[in-house]
Amino acid sequence: MRRVRAYRRSVSQSVDVVLPCLDEVDALAWVLGRMPSWARAIVVDNGSADGSAELAASLGATVVREMRRGYGAACHSGLEAATAPWVAFMDCDATLDPHHLPTFLEPALGTKEPVLVVGRRSPVSARNWPWHLRFANRVVADRVNRRTGLRLADIGPMRLAPRAPLVALDLTDRRSGYPVETVVRAAEAGWRVIQVDVPYGQRSGRSKVTGTPLGIARTVRDMTVALAR
Numbered sequence: 001m002r003r004v005r006a007y008r009r010s011v012s013q014s015v016d017v018v019l020p021c022l023d024e025v026d027a028l029a030w031v032l033g034r035m036p037s038w039a040r041a042i043v044v045d046n047g048s049a050d051g052s053a054e055l056a057a058s059l060g061a062t063v064v065r066e067m068r069r070g071y072g073a074a075c076h077s078g079l080e081a082a083t084a085p086w087v088a089f090m091d092c093d094a095t096l097d098p099h100h101l102p103t104f105l106e107p108a109l110g111t112k113e114p115v116l117v118v119g120r121r122s123p124v125s126a127r128n129w130p131w132h133l134r135f136a137n138r139v140v141a142d143r144v145n146r147r148t149g150l151r152l153a154d155i156g157p158m159r160l161a162p163r164a165p166l167v168a169l170d171l172t173d174r175r176s177g178y179p180v181e182t183v184v185r186a187a188e189a190g191w192r193v194i195q196v197d198v199p200y201g202q203r204s205g206r207s208k209v210t211g212t213p214l215g216i217a218r219t220v221r222d223m224t225v226a227l228a229r
Contacts, residue, residue: 014085015039015105015160018078019061019092020071025050027094032059035098042081043092044074072178076171079163088160096158100198104160107194114165115192118183119158121200144180148187155179158198161186172229181229 017039019031028043035041043056044064057063066077075089088104090096096119104117123134141152159182169185171178187193 015088015101016078016082016084016086016163017041017088017090017098017101018075018082019043019090020046020074020078021048021052021056021092022046022074023048023050023052024092025052025055027092028052028055028061029059030094031092031098032056032061036101039088039098039101040084041098042078044078044081046070046074068174070175072171072174072176072181075178076174079166082163085163086160087163087166088158090158095201096198097201100158101160103196103198104158107196108160108162111192113190113192114162114186115194116183116186117160117194117196118152118154119156119198120152120154120195121156122197123200125202127202140180144183148184148193150183150187150193152183152193152195154195155183156198161191165191184229 015036015038017035019041021028021043022045024031025048032041032043041056041061042064043053043061044066045053045056046066047069053063053065062081064077064081066074078089079087086105086108088101090098104119108115108117137154141155144150144155145152157179159179161182166182166186169182169189171181171185173181183193
């Protein structure tokens with residue numbers, strides 16, 4: 001934390017936090033209300049019909065509209081809108097707490113080479129992350145590890161990296177394979193990849209990605225495609 005405070009003194013806005021958003025009006029106030037003062041929230045509205053974009057703007061967030069549906073499309077639009085030295089990504093469904101952003105920033109500070117910090121989800125309750133989703137994610141992580149030589153236990157939705165090198169990776173996935181492509185491209189470019197634990201809470205509403213069997217199948221397909229690139 002000492003290094004984070006020192007960095008905050010030298011850089012008034014150190015991190016842009018990209019929040020892909022699709023109908024998250026019930027969670028936005030909690031998420032944005034817990035954003036650190038040194039972080040700017042960029043809410044990327046991916047076609048919400050519940051007033052999420054308007055609420056986010058009223059709460060002081062920068063709002064970007066991305067009408068191409070897909071998690072990767074929303075993430076990449078947020079990355080393109082970011083201007084801070086560091087950019088973080090996290091879901092805005094209340095499963096992840098912005099108060100844990102210092103845990104991601106601290107191991108990245110002072111490094112000369114690019115570094116990607118990836119969250120390893122630690123469920124507060126078994127209900128928050130059902131066993132079949134944990135199993136599917138572990139299978140994907142194992143495939144990533146075999147390709148890259150990493151030892152990741154989770155390809156989680158909370159990540160942090162330096163903005164300019166991340167843009168230079170030229171990520172192309174615009175669906176659910178975006179996190180996998182991020183890790184693979186970073187590792188193969190010689191980046192340090194660090195995993196840190198992050199509590200994973202109960203989401204607000206049903207997941208648009210893994211909340212249905214069809215959503216799970218599409219996510220696995222997208223991640224498999226990303227690994228095959």
